[in-house]
Amino acid sequence: MKRGRKPTIDAADITRAAIAVADAEGLAAVSMARVAQEMGNATMALYRHVKSKDELLALMADAAFDEPPLLPDGDWRDKLGVWAREMLGGIRRRPWFLQIPMSGPPTGLKSLAWFDSALSALEGTPLEAGEKVGVVMGLMTFVHGEAWLGVALQQGFEDDPAQFSRQYGQRLREIVDPRRMPALAKIVAAGVFDVDDLFEEQDVAADFDFGLHLFLEGVATHIGGRA
Amino acid sequence: MKRGRKPTIDAADITRAAIAVADAEGLAAVSMARVAQEMGNATMALYRHVKSKDELLALMADAAFDEPPLLPDGDWRDKLGVWAREMLGGIRRRPWFLQIPMSGPPTGLKSLAWFDSALSALEGTPLEAGEKVGVVMGLMTFVHGEAWLGVALQQGFEDDPAQFSRQYGQRLREIVDPRRMPALAKIVAAGVFDVDDLFEEQDVAADFDFGLHLFLEGVATHIGGRA
DNA sequence: CCTTTTATGCGTACCTCATACGCAAAACCT
DNA sequence: AGGTTTTGCGTATGAGGTACGCATAAAAGG
Secondary structure, eight states, X not given: OOOSOOOSOXXXXXXXXXXXXXXXXXXXXXXXXXHHHXXXXXXXXXXXXXXXXXXXXXXXXXXSSOOOXXXXXXXXXXXXXXXXXXXXXXXXXXXXXXXXXXXXXXXXXXXXXXHHHHHHHTTTSOOOHHHHHHHHHHHHHHHHHHHHXXXXXXXXXXXXXXXXXXXXXXXXXXXXXTTTOHHHHHHHHTTTTTOGGGGSHHHHHHHHHHHHHHHHHHHHHHHHTTO | OOOSOOOSOOHHHHHHHHHHHHHHHOGGGOOHHHHHHHHTSOGGGGGGTOSOHHHHHHHHHHHSSXXXXXXXXXXXXXXXXXXXXXXXXXHHHOGXXXXXXXXXXXXXXXXXXXXXXXXXXXXXXXXXXXXXXXXXXXXXXXXXXXXXXXXHHHHHHHHSHHHHHHHHXXXXXXXXXXXXXXXXXXXXXXXXXXXXXXXXXXXXXXXXXXXXXXXXXXXXXXXXXXX
């Protein structure tokens, strides 16, 4: 038998409580004291199960997602498409995920499961091992980046619903000097940044699909040049 | 004439000092007190020129880069290639850039200049305004993500030069259950994560070029389907 | 059943940091 | 010179992470 007093909580409990706080009030509200209070424990009790707040954040990041999705039958494009959209959905559901500063490559079980899922989509292709990793990495960074953009826009939108949408295009018009930045000026003048529904679900989703399409198209071409 | 006491410093000075600290000791060392001390001023003096630390960070982010590069003659692929590599270099020179939490789309002059530069590379193409923006956004997120990965690896490497490289592959071998994650297990077994020079300049550059190639290839296909 | 051992719960204390507030110093105006 | 305005900055507050050490609980040994 194990000696000593029995633990009343474990790291998983703490992670859950921390995630609950982050879901409800954002990552900024996640302090050791707050999480402890949420569990009815004292602040310092947490440190028996978690080395530091950074470690807690890492645990949160790995626990933020559900299990990777079941990929559909079909070719690798369909599968990676579903995978990417599912990951985007996961991030949208827990926007605070993007604010966790990650240091080093992932070692969490969930993260690795997602990694595995994406790799499995490429099993039928003639890509080498290293190339598969490259493709998946690229896809992950793309989803990550696109999700960040979406979340940032939505947040600015919620802070000031009436103004924000038209505001950005307007501000750009003031800042951008057509002589110094002719290409940008043209785009701004075209009104690309003025659209009111720049932040609507549809539009963001369309942007995402467009970028995703580009990337997968590139992968297809690469595979094609080898098959 | 302007009334009142003459300012002895301005936001640009503060930004410069803050960047100097970040360059020398990392972003964590950048506190208001530290920056003020570096300039021979008192902490609270900074707040006359900078609303908050967050604003200072935003200023740092915009001032982190040099002017966008002169793009070579040639087609858009050459230009965007140079642009992307130059941006990667910029981030590598100031790794702390990646740790600055950005909120909202960029409005800084430098950032916009880079944006403009990338857009100008696409001037000859038949892409619509919105598509150009999409392409550039996608490219930015890709570079950003890839740079992050490189910096994370290099940092882990510097923290523990002897172990780290083989360590990661090893740890993965312990964690990854071939039954639960068959695809990942195969890749790990193939030794993709074991290479000692996984973090050498060459290898990282090769990974970057591979992903960049994929993305640009996708753009080319998209353009081709329209020209 | 009492003592020893070991691991947990957590109160206290310290340190770092961002920043609100108010006063003093400097530069301009009349 | 006296008034006005803007900057420089000392003080103070409050939040947050965490080192340290003791109290407490549970098992092991006698």
